[in-house]
Amino acid sequence: MSSLAISVGAVTPRTLSSKDISLDKCLTTKQVSKFTYARTPKINFPHQKLEAKENPASFGRREAIGCGFLLGLGKVLLQPLPAAAEATPCELTTAPSGLAFCDKVVGSGPEAEKGQLIKAHYVGKLESGKVFDSSYNRGKPLTFRVGVGEVIKGWDEGILGGDGVPAMLPGGKRVLKLPPELGYGARGAGCRGGSCIIPPNSVLLFDVEFIGKA
Secondary structure, X not given: OOOOOOOOOOOOOXXXXXHHOOOOOOOOEEEXXXXXXEOOOOOEEXXXXXXXXXXXXXXXXXXXXXXXXXXXXXXXXXXXXXXXXXXXXOOOEEOOOOOEEEEEEOOOOOOOOOOOEEEEEEEEEEXXXXXXXXXXXXXXXXXXXXXXXXXXXXXXHHHHOEOOEOOOOOOOEEEEEEOHHHOOHHHOEEEEOOEEEEOOOOOEEEEEEEEEEO
């Protein structure tokens, strides 16, 4: 595996201020023809002043509808926007094998079968949080036959399921925490010249997205 870095951008929500909307253009009363309307508005637009001349009754009704709409719209727009959703911590469950897992998204559809060719995206990290590999950065998911030893044991168990671990479903996203015996063990991985990308006896963390069968 190659060592790849990931950068994450922050998103700031836009908020609305009461300065953006003015509702003081609505007057409280207006008597039109034979009818008296409570809280009938007069709306003054920039560059255009509306006045009731030929058909005052019709004009009054239009004003009332228009100002009512603006008042309702103003109340909606002036509501404070909700704060940006915070990431919910993923509470890991540890299976008898030592594999810990947590589902961020539960998918739907058929489970993978042993020996089936499937596709999965992933981000692999050391326990320190350092990313050592990412299929997202390569722009291509990993394709492999699940359950037959083509990948490390923690992956087979984490996707197929097993004792205390439910199988992943297509579209599902799961965090896996692998003890060394379900990862690369005492040998580590990517070792050269006394330095290893994955040091021996490392606990590994994977964010896995099970796409489905290949």
